[in-house]
Amino acid sequence: MLNKKSLAGLFSIALLTLSTNSSVMASTPEQQGLALSKQSKLVDTGWVDNRADMKMYLRNAHGQESLRELKIKTLELQDDGDKSLTTFKKPRDVKGTAFLSFSHAVDADDQWLYLPALKRVKRISSKNKSGPFMGSEFAFEDLSSFELEKYTYKYIGDELINGLDSYVIEQTPVDENSGYTRRVVWLDKQAYRTQKIDFYDRKNSLLKTLSYHGYQQYMGQFWRADKMNMVNHQNGKSTELLWKNYQFKTGLKDKDFNKNALKGAR
Amino acid sequence: MAFQWSSLSAVLLLTSVAMANEFEVSANVGFEGRYFFEQGAYAEQFSHMQSSVFAEAELYYDWNDGSDSLVFVPFYRLDNQDSQRTHADIRELSYVHVADNWELRLGIRKEFWGVTEFQHLVDVINQTDAVEDIDGEDKLGQPMINLSIVKDWGITDLYLLPGFRERSFAGKKGRLRGPLVVDTGSVSYESSAQQKHVDYALRWSHSLGDFDLGSYWFHGTNREPMLTVSSTSSTLTPYYQQMDQIGVDYQATLGSWLWKLEGLYRDTKLDDFFASQAGLEYTFVGFFDTFTDLGLLLEYAWDSRGQASESSTGANLQNDLFLGARIALNDAQSSELLLGLRADLEHNSQSLFIEANRRLADNYKIGLDIRLLQSSYQYDQVYYLNEDDHLQVSIERYF
Numbered sequence: 001m002l003n004k005k006s007l008a009g010l011f012s013i014a015l016l017t018l019s020t021n022s023s024v025m026a027s028t029p030e031q032q033g034l035a036l037s038k039q040s041k042l043v044d045t046g047w048v049d050n051r052a053d054m055k056m057y058l059r060n061a062h063g064q065e066s067l068r069e070l071k072i073k074t075l076e077l078q079d080d081g082d083k084s085l086t087t088f089k090k091p092r093d094v095k096g097t098a099f100l101s102f103s104h105a106v107d108a109d110d111q112w113l114y115l116p117a118l119k120r121v122k123r124i125s126s127k128n129k130s131g132p133f134m135g136s137e138f139a140f141e142d143l144s145s146f147e148l149e150k151y152t153y154k155y156i157g158d159e160l161i162n163g164l165d166s167y168v169i170e171q172t173p174v175d176e177n178s179g180y181t182r183r184v185v186w187l188d189k190q191a192y193r194t195q196k197i198d199f200y201d202r203k204n205s206l207l208k209t210l211s212y213h214g215y216q217q218y219m220g221q222f223w224r225a226d227k228m229n230m231v232n233h234q235n236g237k238s239t240e241l242l243w244k245n246y247q248f249k250t251g252l253k254d255k256d257f258n259k260n261a262l263k264g265a266r
Numbered sequence: 267m268a269f270q271w272s273s274l275s276a277v278l279l280l281t282s283v284a285m286a287n288e289f290e291v292s293a294n295v296g297f298e299g300r301y302f303f304e305q306g307a308y309a310e311q312f313s314h315m316q317s318s319v320f321a322e323a324e325l326y327y328d329w330n331d332g333s334d335s336l337v338f339v340p341f342y343r344l345d346n347q348d349s350q351r352t353h354a355d356i357r358e359l360s361y362v363h364v365a366d367n368w369e370l371r372l373g374i375r376k377e378f379w380g381v382t383e384f385q386h387l388v389d390v391i392n393q394t395d396a397v398e399d400i401d402g403e404d405k406l407g408q409p410m411i412n413l414s415i416v417k418d419w420g421i422t423d424l425y426l427l428p429g430f431r432e433r434s435f436a437g438k439k440g441r442l443r444g445p446l447v448v449d450t451g452s453v454s455y456e457s458s459a460q461q462k463h464v465d466y467a468l469r470w471s472h473s474l475g476d477f478d479l480g481s482y483w484f485h486g487t488n489r490e491p492m493l494t495v496s497s498t499s500s501t502l503t504p505y506y507q508q509m510d511q512i513g514v515d516y517q518a519t520l521g522s523w524l525w526k527l528e529g530l531y532r533d534t535k536l537d538d539f540f541a542s543q544a545g546l547e548y549t550f551v552g553f554f555d556t557f558t559d560l561g562l563l564l565e566y567a568w569d570s571r572g573q574a575s576e577s578s579t580g581a582n583l584q585n586d587l588f589l590g591a592r593i594a595l596n597d598a599q600s601s602e603l604l605l606g607l608r609a610d611l612e613h614n615s616q617s618l619f620i621e622a623n624r625r626l627a628d629n630y631k632i633g634l635d636i637r638l639l640q641s642s643y644q645y646d647q648v649y650y651l652n653e654d655d656h657l658q659v660s661i662e663r664y665f
Contacts (some may be wrong), residue, residue: 059599066598066628092664093631094600095292108521109472118403119378123478127522128551131559135598179552192557253366259471260369260421264362266288266332 033153033169037185040192041148047222049075049252053244058136061236066091069133071266074145075252080106082145083257087265088134098265100257103124105149108173114262121259130179137208137230137239139179142199150174156184161195164188180207191215193223201234208232219248285462288332293323296662300441304653308445310438318345322357335362339388339407343398350437350450351397357407369414374407379424379469379480381517381526382543384606386567388482388513388528393431393489400442400637405429420479421473427465430487432504444650448493449501455487456507456535463487463508480515488534492579507534519525522549526565541569541581557597563590563606573612574645582647585612599624615641615648626661633660 032255050094056068069089072083081103088097096116103109109126129141151171166186173180181204186196188263203208214226228241255261300316320343328335345351360373377391386402391410397406411426435448458461465486472479491504497560513530529542545565553560567583574580588608595601601624608617619639625634635658641648 060598090628091625092292092629093294093625093662097665110476110519118375120380121378123381123473123517123519123524125519125522125524125549127549128559130552132557132596135596135600177551211274255366255416258416259473260364260416263362264335264369266292266326266328266335 029155032152032155033171034148036155036167036169036187036192037151037153037171038148040187040194041146043192044222045076047076047219048249049073051245051250051252052224054241055244056134056136056138057240057242059238059240068136073252073256075254075257081147082110082256084145085257085261085265096265098262100259100262101144102257103145103147105147109144112259112262114159114265119263121262127177129175129177137232137237138241141173141175141178141180142210142230151183156188159186161188164190164195166195191223193225194204206233216246218246222248238254274341287327287329290326291323293321293665294662295319295321295665296660298658298660299534300656300658301657302441303656304655306441306494307653308649311441312347312439312445316345316347316441318343318351319341320344324358324647333364335364336360337362339555344447348397348437348440350435350440353397355406357405359407364409367416369412369416371410371412371414372443374409375412376405376407377412379394379513379515380481380528381478382528382545382565383547383563383590385567385583386610387530387541387543387567388530390484390489390511390513391425391427393433395434396442399437406434414419415633420470423467423469423471424470425465425467426488427467428462429463430465430506431461432461432506434489435491435504441656442473442651442654444502446495446500446502449496449503452496452501452503453491454503454505457487465652467571476519478517478519484509484511484513488532489547492536509534522527522551523547537571539570539581541567541571541583543567543583547592553633557595559592559594559596561590561592561594563592564588565590573610573643576645580645586610599626610641610643613641613643613646615643615646617648629664631662631664633662635660 009056051073054070054072058066065091071087071089072084074084076082086099088094098114100112101109110249111124111126113122113124113219115122130139133140133143151173154170156168156170159166166188169185170182170188171185179202180199181202184198185194187193188195190199195212196238197210198206199208208230209212210228210230212225212228216226217223226243229238231238296320298320302314305313322339323343325338326335337358337360341357342354343352356374358375360371360375361369378389380386380389390581392405392408394402395404395406396464397470408427408431409429413424415422432450432453435450436443438447463486467482467484469480469482488507488509491506493504495500496503511532516527518525524547526546527542527544531540532538543565545563547559547561547563549559551559565588567586568582569584571581573584573585588606588610590604590606593603603622606619618638620636623631625631636657639648639651641652644647
């Protein structure tokens with residue numbers, strides 16, 4: 001049974017698709033790239049908040065594996081980057097450590113770390129965008145929310161990927177602290193889902209490839225991948241993210257993202 | 267068949283209960299070995315080696331989707347040399363209720379205030395568990411009623427602190443102490459209520475853009491005792507005064523720079539003074555084209571009481587400069603190293619410390635600490651620790 005709300009949602013998506021398609025046809029590769037990326041952001045707007053559990057498997061070239069377990073709460077903001085609260089479950093020596101982030105499109109993010117052994121909340125510098133997140137192949141910037149202002153765009157062409165006809169777009173980071181000269185993103189034409197991203201390092205050599213698997217649709221609208229696999233081509237390491245218990249519109253508010261919430265995070 | 271169905275529904279019922287409530291147990295146990303390079307300077311001290319084992323557990327239970335929770339954290343250390351270092355403590359035993367714009371926290375808890383790295387000047391709620399380490403970072407659990415109110419203009423915390431915890435000190439055989447042992451059996455207080463004096467504190471903290479601000483007022487028993495030589499001249503006796511203290515902690519986070527300031531004004535019956543710890547930290551991200559971060563730290567400690575002398579007890583950190591380097595490899599083992607150097611700019615007194623640790627497999631952590639202390643100024647407390655340079659190794663297992 002389709003209710004009024006989801007119908008309205010479908011209708012607005014159809015409208016957006018129409019409007020961007022017309023602009024895609026009539027513009028330069030840069031404008032097309034921007035329009036397509038804008039579209040991918042638009043179809044993923046309006047989820048309000050979400051909660052999810054994440055497992056992260058770090059694997060090195062010798063096949064050794066180690067596990068991280070996290071819990072993430074995110075609040076969507078319309079006029080700014082998202083707010084998120086990440087709680088660490090594993091490895092056990094960092095259990096209870098929590099990370100609060102207010103992301104911004106252009107300005108530096110605001111970030112706080114809670115260290116449970118000392119009960120200390122530390123404001124930390126967010127300059128470290130290119131550094132590895134918990135020793136994984138994901139950099140901090142790979143996990144922060146996608147905001148249009150973070151890149152400039154160029155539409156490269158179409159390609160079939162994972163059996164889906166996709167747009168290929170080059171995105172160049174605006175921030176000089178980014179670890180990348182550019183990323184190449186594959187967005188499927190069906191639902192503007194990211195299927196793959198190639199990351200090029202500061203010397204413009206291929207550094208990493210991120211692939212998305214097992215997309216599920218939530219609330220009849222929002223697509224999330226169950227599995228994301230990041231392969232580093234230069235050091236032979238990889239990191240696999242497995243997402244569980246995705247929940248949307250759970251009633252999270254601003255007050256769930258302050259220092260008290262950080263100290264009490266579980 | 268009917269039996270199977272009923273057991274299945276029982277399982278489902280239990281599962282749904284488990285989803286609404288969460289019970290978690292975690293623990294860590296560890297071994298720590300210390301080697302002192304020199305013989306003890308004072309008669310009954312042990313010579314070189316000190317070993318201890320410790321354990322800490324956390325039992326956590328919450329209900330109402332986490333709005334109500336209970337936590338219990340017992341701690342125990344068994345030391346083979348110093349009987350005073352063999353001790354148990356309830357680090358936490360508390361109930362927390364979280365509402366929309368306030369939280370109520372009842373019971374034994376730990377609360378940290380401050381921003382600087384080399385001295386925790388304004389951190390005043392909990393008593394220091396000084397037998398654990400000399401860096402002042404280990405704390406004893408403090409009974410409290412804490413109401414925390416969240417407003418647009420910041421977080422206000424009200425504390426009522428019934429019951430005072432006495433500071434722990436190294437025993438007769440222990441190292442890292444002066445020539446006279448502190449007799450924790452003969453403690454005296456300024457307040458007639460003694461240990462039962464109810465302290466209180468009010469704190470406001472807020473984040474405004476790049477700035478994190480905190481200020482507080484504390485009224486109650488000074489956590490730092492005055493140590494006076496007993497009538498028999500064989501021991502030191504702790505005397506706990508009453509104090510009023512105003513403190514501030516500010517941090518500005520500007521790109522790769524962290525600017526930090528802690529300051530306090532303390533008023534007791536015998537004296538009143540100002541003190542501050544201020545400095546900065548700069549981080550080089552991805553140092554030398556690796557994933558290594560290098561943080562450089564500089565801090566300065568000042569105290570209006572000045573240095574200790576024949577006529578005055580003064581302050582230990584009254585005109586001291588701290589330099590530090592923090593190296594984080596950002597590898598899968600979270601390998602980290604912190605190097606710190608302190609130099610008194612008024613008299614000849616320095617210390618150097620190295621703290622390094624990394625994870626081993628998934629559930630172990632190993633650590634190496636080195637501390638070198640030197641002073642030729644006889645009124646300086648570090649002067650008493652001239653023979654106490656040591657190295658410490660630790661291994662912890664997490665469950």
